[in-house]
Amino acid sequence: MTVELEVGRKVTVKVPGSSANLGPGFDTLGLALEMYDTVEVEVTDSGLEVVIHGEGAKTLPRDGSHLVVRALHAGLAAAGVSAPGLRVTCSNTIPQSRGIGSSAAAAAAGVLAANGLAGGPLDAAQLVQLASSFEGHPDNAGASVLGGGVVSWTEVPVDGVSEPVYRAVRIPVADKIRATVFVPDFLASTQAVRRVLPSHVTHTDARFNVSRTAVLTVALQSHPELLWEGTRDRLHQPYRADVLPVTAEWVNRLRNRGWAAYLSGAGPTCAVLSTTSVDAEIVAEARAAGLKVVELGVSSGPEVTVARS
Secondary structure, three states: OOOEEEOOOOEEEEEEEEEEOOOOOOEEEEEEEEEEEEEEEEEOOOEEEEEEEEOOOOOOOOOOOOOOHHHHHHHHHHOOOOOOEEEEEEEOOOOOOOOOOOOHHHHHHHHHHHHHOOOOOOOOHHHHHHHHHOOOOHHHHHHHHHHOOEEEEEEOOOOOOOOOOEEEEEEOOOOOOOOEEEEEOOOOOOOHOOOOOOOOOOOOHHHHHHHHHHHHHHHHHOOOOHHHOOOOOOOOOHHOOOOOOOOHHHHHHHOOOOOOEEEEEOOOOOEEEEEOOOOHHHHHHHHHHHEEEEEEEEOOEEEEEEEOO
16 A cells, blocks of 8 residues: 655755776776765655756756656655655755766665655665666666665576576775866766777676775775775776777776776776875876866765655
8 A cells, every 4th residue: 555645745865976997896886975966855745846057957858758757757656656746956966877876876866765754665776776776787876875885796587587696795995085076077987988888798807807896896995005906997998988988998007006096987087095195197188188187085974854834
């Protein structure tokens, strides 16, 4: 039986962006970043109103096709509640289609808001599953839902009919580690960038990435001196270099100067993991080349506040 929410009930969700892959951990590793979108949802007596401020205000839809709204409805259904109407206000600071998890943050915000409105019946595993289902992989969504660093994986059903099961667990991140993002002024489509990846890789390259992923999980938790070695990759970044030449150039520039740089998600953002600030000279070079450079801490996770109007 579905319970209808009372008119006037409100929830505000502050959800972090994220960086995924972190070099070798393709579709597996994620890191929540202190860059947030805020979504406020109010139950109204009828209809749907969507208001957007900040990033995406000129391009995102203001109807039921908006990702936050779709995730919100999925979350409400999973929680066994419905709303006669909704007013959704999105205040966005995470750049769109730049490899910092804007779509995962939107999906996470929707399901977290629904769970808040319903009184919190969904647990962390259910929230990760719902948010990840909109992405098709749980690395970014897991980070936005859980905060900190995450190790994630997908369980593909053997019957070929059931939906995939998305899993993520949080791992601690050493206090001094931060991410510096170098954000170009152009967009990248995740699906388009995925199309350049080969269907097969060598056993040597697979072994290389397995080892570096293991190194990176240790580096994140307690051995940050291993971040440079732990962010090496052979499975996806070399193949994406031709379609993201600016990003590849900056990854190489930074790594050649000793910084643990990598392609954030599907790009085009380049990110650096470190315990100290990137040299001011390098930052100035990047900004002169038109990149936005921001140093970010690791987010502890989303904040959900429920109120009555």
